[in-house]
Amino acid sequence: MNIFQTVKEAVTAKDAAMYYGIRVNRSNMACCPFHDDHHPSMKVDKGFICFACGEKGDVITFVSKLFGLSPYEAAKKIAADFNVPVPDTNTKYKSSYKANSSGKMRKSEKEFPKSPQQKQIEMEREFERWRKRCIIILSDYLHLLEDWRVQFAPKEGDDDWDEHFTEALSEQTVTEYYLDVLLTGSLDGPMSRFRTN
Numbered sequence: 001m002n003i004f005q006t007v008k009e010a011v012t013a014k015d016a017a018m019y020y021g022i023r024v025n026r027s028n029m030a031c032c033p034f035h036d037d038h039h040p041s042m043k044v045d046k047g048f049i050c051f052a053c054g055e056k057g058d059v060i061t062f063v064s065k066l067f068g069l070s071p072y073e074a075a076k077k078i079a080a081d082f083n084v085p086v087p088d089t090n091t092k093y094k095s096s097y098k099a100n101s102s103g104k105m106r107k108s109e110k111e112f113p114k115s116p117q118q119k120q121i122e123m124e125r126e127f128e129r130w131r132k133r134c135i136i137i138l139s140d141y142l143h144l145l146e147d148w149r150v151q152f153a154p155k156e157g158d159d160d161w162d163e164h165f166t167e168a169l170s171e172q173t174v175t176e177y178y179l180d181v182l183l184t185g186s187l188d189g190p191m192s193r194f195r196t197n
Contacts, residue, residue, distance in 0.1 A: 003086045004060060007075045010084040013048040013059045018136050019081065020066060026144050033066055083129045131182055138179045145172045 017024055022044075024030045029040035032050040041052035049056035055065065064074035079086045149168035154161060 003075045003079065004071070006086045007060060007078045007084055008058055011059050011078050011082050012044075012046045013057075013062045014044040014046075015082070015136055016059050016063055016066075016078060017044045017048070018139050019132070020063075023143060024140070026140075026147060082132055083125050085125075135179065135182050138175055138182065142172065142175045142179065145175060 014024055014028060017030055022030050022033060024044055025040060028043055028045050030042050030044055031037040031040050032042035032053060032055065034050060034055045035053040037050075037052060042048055042050040042055075044062075047056065047058045048062050057065075059078060060071050060074050063069065063078055064071050067074065067077065069077060075086075078084065145168040148164040149172065152162040152165035152168070154165070
């Protein structure tokens with residue numbers, strides 16, 4: 001797969017929109033960043049489409065338009081921001097097999113065990129992917145709680161509390177705390193308790 005296919009399979013337009021600070025409601029609607037939009041008119045999921053200005057496309061198109069980048073630069077930005085491993089486009093694929101004098105294929109390179117530094121780098125990349133995914137999920141949940149807090153609030157003082165309103169009250173602060181930890185933590189800081197050996 002090339003960088004475009006790899007990025008599109010790993011990251012959705014909704015993931016990118018939320019990561020770059022665009023609020024997406026529980027119906028996957030957001031205010032379109034490509035025109036002066038005051039009411040959510042853009043649908044974002046795997047791709048995006050604005051029902052007001054007509055802009056549409058996939059995650060690469062979205063980031064390309066959002067930051068004024070070429071599609072290739074946008075794909076590279078997404079890969080870097082979401083820690084998506086992409087194929088090296090600067091080198092051609094080289095087979096690890098070569099023909100010997102009898103015409104049979106022999107393995108030209110042995111697989112060496114990974115060094116502690118390589119294992120550490122891989123672990124940090126995996127942690128960063130997990131962290132960013134958690135941020136997206138918690139941000140989505142926090143927006144949902146904020147909506148519930150308004151939508152299901154009691155109309156009168158003696159009304160029974162809806163379970164959505166109760167959940168919003170009890171979970172919003174906790175969710176904000178976890179988001180704060182994820183956004184400001186590091187492998188050596190408060191997040192170290194989440195590390196696995």
